[in-house]
Amino acid sequence: MDKEKKNIKRREFLKGSLVASGALALFGTGAFILDNKAAENIPREDFLRPPGAIDEKDFLYGCIKCGLCVQICPVQAIKLSGATEGLAFGTPYIEPRMQPCDFSCDALQCVETCPTAVLDFKPFKEAGLRAVEEAAAQPGADLSQVNPFEVQKVAMKEEVRIGKARVNKSTCLAHNEQGFKGISRGKDFEGIYRSPNSDATSASPLSDRVFNREICNLCITECPIGEKAIYQKLNRSGKLVPHVLDGCTGCGVCQMVCPTEDASIVVEPY
Template sequence: MSKLPNSSPRYQASRRRFLRTVGLFVGVLGASLATFLPVIAKWVPARLRPPGAIDEPEFLASCIKCGQCVQVCPVEAIRLADIDEAMGIGVPYIDARAQACDFSCDAVQCILACPTGSLNHTIVKKEEVRMGLARVASPDKCLATQGLGFKGQARGADFQGLLRYTEIDRWNPIPVRDHPYDLALCDLCVRECPIDNAISLQPIDTEGKRKMPVINEACVGCGVCEMICPVEPTVIVIDERKMWGEGTA
C-alpha cells in the first residue's frame, strides 16, 4: 500500500521549512511594528485619555477599541474617535470642555471594564489616576481674579454636560444647566473639583476680594475645572499626559 503524500519525508521537511519561514516572518513583522509604534503615536492627535490610560504608544498598541469603557461611564464622558482621526480612529478619548470625567462611579468603572489593561488595572481609586494636569491658561479672564461672582447656569441653558452633585443625588449625575449658581465670588473650578486639594483659590490683593486659581499636586487632569468654567474660552485647560513637575501648571 503506498504512503499518503503528506506522510513522505520530503513533504514533512518542506512543511517544517514553511513553518519556520512563517514563524520568522511573524517575528520580524512583530519587531517592525513594535519599532513603528512610536511613529504611529505621532500620527494620532493628542487627546485626553480615559482614567488609567497607560503610556500612549502602549495604549494605542493594546487598546482593541471595544468600547467597554464608553458603555460604563455614568456621565458619557468617553468617546471613540471618528474616521477623521486617521490612525486614531476608534480610540477612546475625553473632550473635557464638552464632558469631563467627574468620577461619578468612584471605583473608576472604565478601568474595571477594560479587557486588555490599556487602562491600568492596578489603579483602584480616583486619586491614583493621572490623565494630565490642569493649567490656568487665561488668568486675566478669570472671574475670581477680577473679583467677580457668578449667577445662573454655569455653561448656559443649552449645555449638555452632566455632573454629580452629591448634595442633590449621591449616585446619579444631573445636567449642569439644572443646577444654577449664585456666588459672590466665582469659585466653580474649586467647588466642583472631585479631587480634594487639587485646585485652590489664593488671594492676589490685600483685601482678599480678588483671587487666583492655583493648581496643586493632587490634580489628576479629570477636566471638571475646564468643563465647569463659565468663561469663553475657558480659563483652565487640561494638558493631556502632563505630570506634576513637568514645568509649571
C-alpha cells in the same frame, strides 16, 4: 463586428479605464492622507485618554477599539475618535468641556472593564489597598467604623492622572475680580456631573444648578477631589484666585463648569 458595436466596446473600455484610474487616484490620495494623518498623530499627546491609560504609543497599539470603556461609563464621558485620526482612529478619549469624567461610577469601571489593560487597573488597586491598610494602622482606629469600600473608592479616585488643569489668568473671572450669577453654560447645555455640594448619588445636569458667587470659584467648589487638587488662594495682588495642585486628577469637571465663553481652566495631558 460592425462599426457601431466596436465603438460601444471602445467607449466601455475607456469608461472602465477612467473609473479604474479614478479609483486608484482616490485610493492613492486616501492612503497619502491617512499616511500623513498617521504620521501627524502618532502619538496623540494632545488626547485626554480615560483614567489609567498607559504610555500613548503603547496605548495606540494595544487598544483593540472594543468600545467597552465607552459603554460602561455612566456619564458617557468617553468617546471614540473619528476616521481622520490616522492610527488613533477608534481609540477612546475624553473631551471635558462637553462631558468630563466626574467619578460618579465610584470604582473606575472603564479601567476595570478594559480587556487589554491599556487602561491599567493595577496602580488603582494598589492605592486602594494601601489606603485601607493605612486607615487600619491609624492609632486608635476603630475598625468597625472603617468602610474599606469607601476608603478604597476615595484613594482610587485620587490616584487618577488624566492630565492637569491650568488656569488662563487673562480670562479667568476671579483673576479679574469678577463674580458669577446664573447657569454657567446656559440652560441648553447637556453635560452632567455629581456635584460635591449635593447629596445626589448619581450625576445630574449642570444646567439644573444656579450659581451666585461674588468672586467666581466654581472650578474650586465643584471639583470632585477638593482641596488636594485645587483651592482658593490669595495672590500677590490681593485677589482670591484658583490655584491647582499636583493632586489634580485631570478629570475636567472644572473645565466643564467654568462659565467664561472659552473655558478659563483647561486640562492638559501629562
